[in-house]
Amino acid sequence: MSEPDAQLAPRVLIAVGDALLRRVASTGLRDRGFSVSATNEESAALVLARSFAPDVILVDLVLHGPNGGSLFDAMRATADCYLIGLAPTDSEIERIRALRAGADDAVSLPVSPEELAARCQALLRRPRQLHARWDPMAASMVRIGPLQVDLGRKELRVRNHDVPVTRIEFALFEQLCRKPAEVCSRVHLLEQVWGPNWVGDTHVVDVHLSNLRRKLQRHAPELRFIHTVRGIGFRLSNDLLRAERDRRGDDAMVATA
Secondary structure, three states, rough: OOOOOOOOOOEEEEOOHHHHHHHHHHHHHHOOOOEEEEOOOOOHHHHHHHHHHOOOEEEEEOOOOOOOOEEHHHHHHHHOOEEEEEEEEEOOHHHHEEEEEEEEOOEEEOHHHHHHHHHHHHHHHHHHHHHHHOOOOOEEEEOOOOEEEEEEOOOOEEOOOOEEOHHHHHHHHHHHHHHOOOOEHHHHHHHHHOOOOOOOOHHHHHHHHHHHHHHOOHHHOOOOOOOEEEEEEEEEEEHHHHHHHHHHHHHHHHHHH
């Protein structure tokens, strides 16, 4: 049950099968200022994802959804909030799959309430960080070659085709577009997207950008969009920058014709 006197507190939905984990996590998060609702029932979790309107959902990656798929996939398709996947230490494949499918974070079990609270707080800081560095005078639409980046609507298009992206994928790519000729280090991307207190593997950036690469290249398979600078970080590819120079040249010729 959610707490009636905590209406202004950040809301966390815990959907896990293990009763002890559910009880300890619920108590620990409530003690740290969160409003918590918890269940081990898949159908109840989907109802609570709408009625409780959580800011963060902690979801057991081994739980099945009502229609036989994973509960995580059902949550990802219906809930517009941060998702943290939980799985035992020996279930690395499940955690990687969840990250590739759009999870905002993935945590190995067992985990302490302190770490869960810290990870929830780090996610909830992210929108304020993005808002704080937003420049209202800057152009809301960026065009680079065949790519259109709508910074206001958080949308990507390649050759007029919509590219479905997660919040994390867009936030990472936005950083690369804001510095098109520079390399963004993993540390910089982690600080800008996850926050300065991120705890975890820095290669989570690689996972999300690899997923984004595949999505972008579906509509322009001959182009590389993101270049990996080994041991340092990422930048926009020479292919993309060259396509932008060609586009500007074509536009100039049209203007003088």
